[in-house]
Amino acid sequence: MKTPEPVASRAPLALVTGAGRGIGRAIAEGLMEDGRHVIATDRDADALDDLARSSPGSALLSTGVLDVTDRAAVAALLDRYGALDLLVNNAGIPGRRCAIGTISESEFREVLRVNMLGIFIASQEALRRMEKGGAIINIASASYLVSPNVPHYGMTKGAVVGLTRSMAMEFRRRGISVNAIGPGAIDTAMQATLSDEHRARLARAYSDGPLPPDVIAAAVRHLASVEGRRTRGQILLVDEGTSLGVDLW
Amino acid sequence: MVSLRSFSLKVIGNGSGTAEAIAGRLTDVHGFIETDQGPFDLVLIDVVDEEEDIPFPELSDEDFERLYLAPTVRLENVVAMARTLAKPSGSLLLVGTDAFLGKPESAPQAAAAGSMVILGRSVGRMAPPVRCNIILFPIESGRRSPAMLDDSARLASAVAGSETLCGLRLFLDGAAHLTSRHVEYG
Numbered sequence: 117m118k119t120p121e122p123v124a125s126r127a128p129l130a131l132v133t134g135a136g137r138g139i140g141r142a143i144a145e146g147l148m149e150d151g152r153h154v155i156a157t158d159r160d161a162d163a164l165d166d167l168a169r170s171s172p173g174s175a176l177l178s179t180g181v182l183d184v185t186d187r188a189a190v191a192a193l194l195d196r197y198g199a200l201d202l203l204v205n206n207a208g209i210p211g212r213r214c215a216i217g218t219i220s221e222s223e224f225r226e227v228l229r230v231n232m233l234g235i236f237i238a239s240q241e242a243l244r245r246m247e248k249g250g251a252i253i254n255i256a257s258a259s260y261l262v263s264p265n266v267p268h269y270g271m272t273k274g275a276v277v278g279l280t281r282s283m284a285m286e287f288r289r290r291g292i293s294v295n296a297i298g299p300g301a302i303d304t305a306m307q308a309t310l311s312d313e314h315r316a317r318l319a320r321a322y323s324d325g326p327l328p329p330d331v332i333a334a335a336v337r338h339l340a341s342v343e344g345r346r347t348r349g350q351i352l353l354v355d356e357g358t359s360l361g362v363d364l365w
Numbered sequence: 366m367v368s369l370r371s372f373s374l375k376v377i378g379n380g381s382g383t384a385e386a387i388a389g390r391l392t393d394v395h396g397f398i399e400t401d402q403g404p405f406d407l408v409l410i411d412v413v414d415e416e417e418d419i420p421f422p423e424l425s426d427e428d429f430e431r432l433y434l435a436p437t438v439r440l441e442n443v444v445a446m447a448r449t450l451a452k453p454s455g456s457l458l459l460v461g462t463d464a465f466l467g468k469p470e471s472a473p474q475a476a477a478a479g480s481m482v483i484l485g486r487s488v489g490r491m492a493p494p495v496r497c498n499i500i501l502f503p504i505e506s507g508r509r510s511p512a513m514l515d516d517s518a519r520l521a522s523a524v525a526g527s528e529t530l531c532g533l534r535l536f537l538d539g540a541a542h543l544t545s546r547h548v549e550y551g
Binding site: 187215216217218219221224225228229232233236237239240243244260261262263264267268270271272273274275276277278279280281282283284285286287288289290349363365 | 420421422424426429433434437438441442444445446448449464465466467468469470471472473475476477478479480481482483484486487488490491492532534546547548550551
């Protein structure tokens with residue numbers, strides 16, 4: 117098999133997973149605006165093509181079709197680049213909306229693999245390329261607080277919280293910040309899967325309906341900044357306060 | 366005259382002995398009756414935790430499977446079953462650890478503890494709701510003591526007799542969860 121050519125870039129390198137659309141795409145675009153060279157990955161090649169075509173900062177954009185649970189593929193992709201400065205673990209799937217005990221083991225494992233094993237693999241491979249420090253930002257969800265309607269998804273997001281805290285402790289002295297962001301309802305394709313009643317409830321809860329993906333990108337850009345990297349091991353809820361009143365943990 | 370109510374108890378353990386030790390105290394001291402005949406007032410569940418320090422860079426995919434994925438699949442299974450075993454007025458009590466607060470070299474266990482916390486908090490709001498609480502031991506076995514088992518039996522007795530306690534994380538660590546932790550690591 118032919119080895120891909122290495123990619124040289126003077127801009128600080130950022131890997132964004134699940135960057136083909138929605139929150140991940142907004143993050144990728146925002147980071148390019150900050151002058152970062154973004155490696156945007158997704159399982160969906162068409163979505164990446166669309167990102168590449170529409171991106172005004174395409175000189176700072178590389179794309180790669182990637183399954184984050186495939187360690188060899190993640191390593192091979194990153195081997196094409198130099199030292200990594202930032203990893204945004206955004207790839208994730210919601211899984212089926214169902215009660216506990218009504219999901220098959222294979223379905224649950226798929227949610228766990230993408231949402232957790234993917235973060236584990238991408239983080240480990242990224243850390244091996246962050247010898248001069250860096251930042252890791254995990255996209256969790258406000259549903260990490262309590263998640264009776266999508267418990268399997270919620271379980272993976274609760275896991276992201278524990279993982280983020282442990283990694284933040286372990287890599288604090290290596291100059292690597294690890295944080296998480298908990299988006300509330302965001303205006304993405306996932307909203308289309310909700311019932312009319314649920315969408316109406318969200319419209320009432322938020323001042324102008326579900327938030328645009330840009331608000332999550334803004335939080336990522338802050339945590340990725342020099343100043344933001346002094347924050348460690350935190351879960352930043354970006355939900356217009358709709359979680360207020362819930363016991364935080 | 367005060368009559369003491371006797372609670373029925375079901376234990377689902379992982380062989381570590383923790384759930385069994387708590388159950389022993391509940392039956393010996395607090396008047397619980399351990400039985401296989403449901404539905405139960407209290408279902409005590411201890412299925413997840415395993416202490417094993419492995420630096421994050423050295424974790425293998427197999428470690429992640431063993432320490433996070435497999436226990437979490439098992440937890441979901443067991444809690445789903447336990448909901449059907451409890452009385453409508455009954456309680457589930459999950460035995461977990463404080464690892465969700467973070468611990469260096471224990472990332473998969475921290476993830477597993479995080480999944481347990483969100484599941485425990487969510488069960489009380491599922492339909493039909495079953496009260497569910499979580500008692501948390503230190504992840505480090507060296508920090509555990511028999512007094513913690515005594516206290517966990519007291520807490521178990523309290524939640525079994527309560528109509529309002531739900532979604533709580535009950536730390537059995539002498540306030541260690543209120544101290545800054547692992548800042549010297551590295």
